[in-house]
Amino acid sequence: KxxxxxxxxxxxxxFADSDVSIPFGLYVSKTSGDVYFCNSGNNKVELIDxxxxxxxxxxxxxxxxxxxxxxxxxGVLATAADIYYPxxxxxxxxxxxxxxxxxxxxxxxxxxxxxxxxxxTVEPSFSPLAVGSHWYLSLFAxxxxxxxxxxxxxxxxxxxxxxxxxxxDSSNTYLYVADYSGHRVRxxxxxxxxxxxFAxxxxSGSSGDSGPAI
Numbered sequence: 001k002x003x004x005x006x007x008x009x010x011x012x013x014x015f016a017d018s019d020v021s022i023p024f025g026l027y028v029s030k031t032s033g034d035v036y037f038c039n040s041g042n043n044k045v046e047l048i049d050x051x052x053x054x055x056x057x058x059x060x061x062x063x064x065x066x067x068x069x070x071x072x073x074x075g076v077l078a079t080a081a082d083i084y085y086p087x088x089x090x091x092x093x094x095x096x097x098x099x100x101x102x103x104x105x106x107x108x109x110x111x112x113x114x115x116x117x118x119x120x121t122v123e124p125s126f127s128p129l130a131v132g133s134h135w136y137l138s139l140f141a142x143x144x145x146x147x148x149x150x151x152x153x154x155x156x157x158x159x160x161x162x163x164x165x166x167x168x169d170s171s172n173t174y175l176y177v178a179d180y181s182g183h184r185v186r187x188x189x190x191x192x193x194x195x196x197x198f199a200x201x202x203x204s205g206s207s208g209d210s211g212p213a214i
Contacts, residue, residue, distance in 0.1 A: 001014055001015075001016065001017040001020055001023070002014070002015040002016040002017070002020060002023055002026070002035070002048075003015055015035070015048070016037075016046075016048060016058060019039075019042065020039055020042075021039060021040070021041025021042045022039075022041035023038065023039060024037075024038040024040045024086070024087045024088060024164075025037070025038045025086075025087055025088030025089050025090075025164075025165060025166075026038075027089045027090055027091060027098075029091075029095060030093075030095065031095065032049075032050070032051075033050045034047060034048060034049055034050055034051075035047070035048040035050065036061060036089050036098070037089075038086040038087055038088060038089060038100070039063075039086075040085050040086055040087055040103075041085075042063075042065055043064070043065050043066060043067055043082070043083055043084055043085060043086070044060050044062065044063035044065055044083070044086070045061045045062040045063055045086050045089055046058060046059065046060055046061055047059050047060075047061040060079050061078065061079075061111075061135065062078035062081060062083060062086070062098075062100065062109075062111055062135065062137060063078075063079070063081065063082070063083040063086065064079065064080055064081060064082050064083075066082040066084075067082075067084055067085075067104075068082040068084060069084050069104065069105050069144070075136055075137075076136065076137050077134060077135075077136060077137075078111050078135040078136055078137045079135075081109075081137040083100065083105070083109065083137075084102060084103075084104040085102065085103045085104035085105075086100050086101065086102055086103070087101045087102075087103040087164045087165070088100070088101045088164055088165045088166045088178075089101075089166070090166050090167050090168050090175075091168070092168050092172045092190075093168075093170065096112065096113070097110055097111070097112050098111040098112075098135075099111075099166050099168065099175055100166070101163040101164055101165070101166045101177065102142075102163075103162050103163060103164060103180070104162070105142070106142050106144055106145060106147075106160045106161065106162065106163065107139060107140075107141060107142035107143075107144060107160065107163075108140045108141040108142055108155070108160070108163060108166060108177060108188075109137050109138065109139060109140055110137070110139075110140040111135045111137050112135065112136055112138070113134065113135055139156060140156070141155035141156060141158060141160065141175075141177070141188055141193075141195065142155070142156070142158065142159065142160045142163070143156070143157065143158070143159055145159055146159065146160070146162070146181070147159030147160075147161060147182075148161060148179075148182045148184070148202055150195050151186075151195055151196050151197055152194060152195070152196065153194070153195060154193050154194060154195075155188050155193045155195050158186075158195040160177065160179050160182065160186070161179055161180070161181040161182035162179070162180040162181040162182070163177050163178065163179050163180065164179075165177075165178040166178075168190075172190060173189070173190060173191070174187045174188060174190060175187070175188040176188075176198060179200075182200075183200050183202050183203055183204050183205075184198075184199065184200035184201070184202055185197070185199040185200055186198060197214050198213060198214070199213035199214060200213075200214065201214065
């Protein structure tokens with residue numbers, strides 16, 4: 001279920017419960033108040049339009065529902081793409097780019113309303129639809145192989161190991177990634193796409209207070 005707390009009363013209410021499996025990250029639009037959530041067990045990201053009540057207010061934002069370990073293509077319509085166990089979603093400050101951690105494919109993907117210049121590599125039936133009314137998916141970071149290599153390399157050449165939470169800083173300078181099984185927080189420079197370690201040694205533990213982050 002997705003549940004909400006009514007600020008005025010403190011009451012707890014169910015916001016979405018039909019066909020929700022292992023919900024993870026939530027993102028609330030700063031402009032519309034719409035809610036995006038990772039329906040992880042169903043391999044989708046869903047959108048709840050808060051201005052609409054009932055089932056018509058909820059739709060698939062990204063993901064075909066397939067558990068295929070391959071993220072399908074570059075420039076693919078987002079709802080047709082395979083995103084295996086998405087865990088977190090965040091947007092830049094203008095909400096023109098969304099980033100999704102695809103945990104079980106060891107990747108981060110980006111979604112935009114502009115058709116990427118690169119043609120799809122997996123779905124030959126792709127044809128551009130009306131820009132502005134659809135979202136398109138592109139690979140952003142990760143190789144699809146679990147690992148920890150790739151610091152100081154371009155994001156698409158870096159390995160991640162079950163990436164979970166993602167976040168963009170307020171200046172749209174960096175995307176931060178909680179690399180769960182890699183025991184690190186990674187940071188991707190959004191201007192250069194270069195990856196680095198921001199915190200953690202790559203070894204599970206709890207020491208290090210008052211010391212350097214890495």
